[in-house]
Amino acid sequence: MFARLKNIFAASALLVSICSVFPVKVSAAAAAMVDTATKIEFSETLDGLSLLGVGVRKKGPIKVYSVGMYSGDDAKTSISSIPKSEKKEAMSCLRNAIKSTDTTTFLLKMNFKVGAEKMAGAIAESVEPRASDKSAVETLKKLILDGVAAKGAASPGTTLRFDCSAEGVNVSVDGKNVGSAPGLCEAFCDVYLDDKAVSPALRDSCVENCCQQ
Secondary structure (H helix, E strand, C coil): CCHHHHHHHHHHHHHHHHHCCCCCCCCCCCCCCEECCEEEEECCECCCEEEEEEEEEEEECEEEEEEEEECCHHHCCCCCCCECCHHHHHHHHHHCCCCCCEEEEEEEEEEECCEEEHHHHCCCCCCCCCCCCHHHHHHHHHHHHHHHHHHCCCCCCCCCEEEEECEEEEEECEEEEEEEEECCCHHHHHHHHHCCCCCCHHHHHHHHHCCCC
C-alpha cells in the first residue's frame, strides 16, 4: 500500500513539473454584465452573438426594464479603436456596422410590471417616428401585445427578445417565438442607439465596454 502511495505522489510531482514547463490554459467562465440600475444580469453571449452593452429604460423615476444589446463581433470591433471620449463618432460607426451584420438582438428583462397593451404601445410609439412603413409598426405592436397578453402582463422577470435582421424584427416573449414584423431592423435599432435613444445608459455602456481608453 505504501509503495502504491509512493507511486501516486511521484506521478503527481511529475505532472506538476510538466505543467510548470508547459502551462495549461484554463478557460474562465464567460463574464456577465450587470445593469447597475436594476442589478439585472446579462450573459456575455446569446446564440453566438456578443454582448455590447446593457442599460436601463426609465419612465420618470420608474426603472421599467433593463436591456442588453447583442451583435456580431464585427459590430464590436468597429468601434474598438475609437477613444471613449469620442462617443458620437463611436455610436455613428456602431449604427452603420450593425446594418451589415446578420443579426442584432435586443433582450429586454422586465423590472417593473407593465400591462400588455401599454408595453406594446410604448415600444411601437418609439419605433413609429423612426420607420417609414407604418403598417409594419402595427404588426410589431400586435406581436408584442399577443406575446405579453398570453401571460397576462410583462411582470418582473419577463423577457422580450427582438432579433433584428434584414428580414425584419422577430419577437419572442419568455423564449416563445411570436412572429416577425418586416422591414423594421434599422428603425428598431435606432430606438436604442440614435441621439434620442430611450436608454442613454445602453449607449454609454456600449462605448465603455467596446471603445479603447
